[in-house]
Amino acid sequence: MSRGPLTTTSFAILGLLAVQPWSTYELTRQMDRSLGRLWPRAQSKLYEEPKKLVDHGLAEATTERVGRRPRTVYSITPAGRQALAEWLRSPGAGPVLEFEQLLKISFAEHGTKADALATIAAANEWAKERNEENLATGRAYLEGRGPFQYRAAQNMLAGAFLTEFYRMVAQWAEWAAGQVEQWPDDPAQAVPDQAAFEQIVRRAEW
Structure with a gap:
């Protein structure tokens, strides 16, 4: 059956x-x-x-x-x-982002500034913890002692993506923490950093 x-x-x-x-x-x-x-x-x-x-x-x-x-x-x-x-043979679908911490930040005006900073810090810690294993795996393959060394070329592609992803999350968290630290105590009263906003738009124009 x-x-x-x-x-x-x-x-x-x-x-x-x-x-x-x-x-x-x-x-x-x-x-x-x-x-x-x-x-x-x-x-x-x-x-x-x-x-x-x-x-x-x-x-x-x-x-x-x-x-x-x-x-x-x-x-x-x-x-x-x-x-x-x-x-x-089929190229498959693209990534689907599932990021609870980012979702919480999207509604930060309904919580406290401390809540937002704690959530961002947790995202930063997540990225660093995941990258520790990622780094150990990458070093093992680079030194010729990966668990499936004959698949190093294939694993390198996924490893490159994960490396950049963890790095991106950590860098975003550090940037976001700096932004939130400038907010007033009530997140609902926060206004965007205009220069930072303009830079985001310029980066999106790639």
Whole structure:
């Protein structure tokens, strides 16, 4: 019985299976360290998607034993590799931004100045924390000891985007904190920095 149509999440996990076979536990760890940064929705579907791939004939499941405990290992089938190649022929959709802290800043006039500054500081800390792992991964690949070193060329492209993204969030947070610090105690009374506003528009003209 089919578990439903294939989705982007299905192909994200199929892509991992194209790298090597994985148990569900191993897929979970790999999602945390790699695809979870690009496609976090896949994590919530992790236990269902491999079974869906098996139902569609794109993956196969085998049972192994680790000591006394059985585990299911999933691997890609030839049909799965063909389906993955067909999916890659389509350019796909662009990014979708989901940023709760930025949403809160958008309604800052209904809170306090301290609230806004705390939210911006949390965004800055998030970017720095995420970049620590990003930096460690980049250094490992640069030194020839990445976990999938033979895929360094592909991983470099995603790594470059994530590096610039984390850097952008941190730089925005530092700039935004400087702006909010100039606000009056009541954010509803804040007025924009005209020079900064003009610079934003000029940058948007690229």
